[in-house]
Amino acid sequence: xxxxxxxxxxxxxxxxxxxxxxxxxxxxxxxxxxxxxxxxxxxxxxxxxxxxxxxxxxxxxxxxxxxxxxxxxxxxxxxxxxxxxxxxxxxxxxxxxxxxxxxxxxxxxxxxxxxxxxxxxxxxxxxxxxxxxxxxxxxxxxxxxxxxxxxxxxxxxxxxxxxxxxxxxxxxxxxxxxxxxxxxxxxxxxxxxxxxxxxxxxxxxxxxxxxxxxxxxxxxxxxxxxxxxxxxxxxxxxxxxxxxxxxxxxxxx
Numbered sequence: 350x351x352x353x354x355x356x357x358x359x360x361x362x363x364x365x366x367x368x369x370x371x372x373x374x375x376x377x378x379x380x381x382x383x384x385x386x387x388x389x390x391x392x393x394x395x396x397x398x399x400x401x402x403x404x405x406x407x408x409x410x411x412x413x414x415x416x417x418x419x420x421x422x423x424x425x426x427x428x429x430x431x432x433x434x435x436x437x438x439x440x441x442x443x444x445x446x447x448x449x450x451x452x453x454x455x456x457x458x459x460x461x462x463x464x465x466x467x468x469x470x471x472x473x474x475x476x477x478x479x480x481x482x483x484x485x486x487x488x489x490x491x492x493x494x495x496x497x498x499x500x501x502x503x504x505x506x507x508x509x510x511x512x513x514x515x516x517x518x519x520x521x522x523x524x525x526x527x528x529x530x531x532x533x534x535x536x537x538x539x540x541x542x543x544x545x546x547x548x549x550x551x552x553x554x555x556x557x558x559x560x561x562x563x564x565x566x567x568x569x570x571x572x573x574x575x576x577x578x579x580x581x582x583x584x585x586x587x588x589x590x591x592x593x594x595x596x597x598x599x600x601x602x
Contacts, residue, residue, distance in 0.1 A: 367393040374401040377491040380421035384487040390425040416497040418521045424488040434577040439535040442549035451555035460514040469509030563594040
């Protein structure tokens with residue numbers, strides 16, 4: 350059985366076709382099915398809870414029903430596949446600037462919690478492409494934001510919510526209303542003005558000038574290459590581009 354029809358009230362409120370699920374396995378999976386059935390660019394899938402949410406590299410996303418903001422967008426960008434990693438950076442920049450947070454390459458949105466000032470993950474992004482004959486048929490952009498959670502499992506010490514960071518609760522629908530135009534603007538820039546995407550990401554980077562480690566490579570974070578690769582500068586001044594991997598801050602924060 351396919352997904353139910355778009356929610357008319359939410360579609361009008363967000364000015365785009367919107368599907369709402371009280372509970373679903375994954376908004377990205379739902380959005381991919383809708384994209385395959387012809388859903389237009391900008392179509393939105395929104396859920397109160399996910400049973401099998403996932404992040405980058407197949408990791409699970411631990412959400413709290415009724416407390417997180419969980420959604421996916423169908424995108425039909427006029428882009429070659431190699432340009433699509435910039436969509437994740439553009440979306441991250443939109444989330445960070447809308448919610449006054451910072452960014453950790455490539456797809457984490459972070460904020461400082463407590464007097465120690467340690468960075469904690471508040472949101473994650475996942476872009477999944479459907480490519481045929483060298484062309485992008487569609488992209489599904491999934492975003493999960495920890496909004497009103499008061500506690501996290503002990504095995505997620507790096508997680509935090511906006512409530513914990515800001516000390517107040519947030520209206521998730523109002524937050525989404527602010528986020529969607531910012532996302533639309535930054536995602537358009539991937540095609541038309543990619544340099545603005547990189548500049549916006551850099552303006553919210555929690556890594557610039559910090560010593561970080563990605564796999565076996567360690568160095569000072571020195572910005573992004575035009576394709577979105579992370580640039581690391583070693584102690585001899587040599588620059589190494591990193592295309593994928595988990596970033597660990599090596600200097601303790």
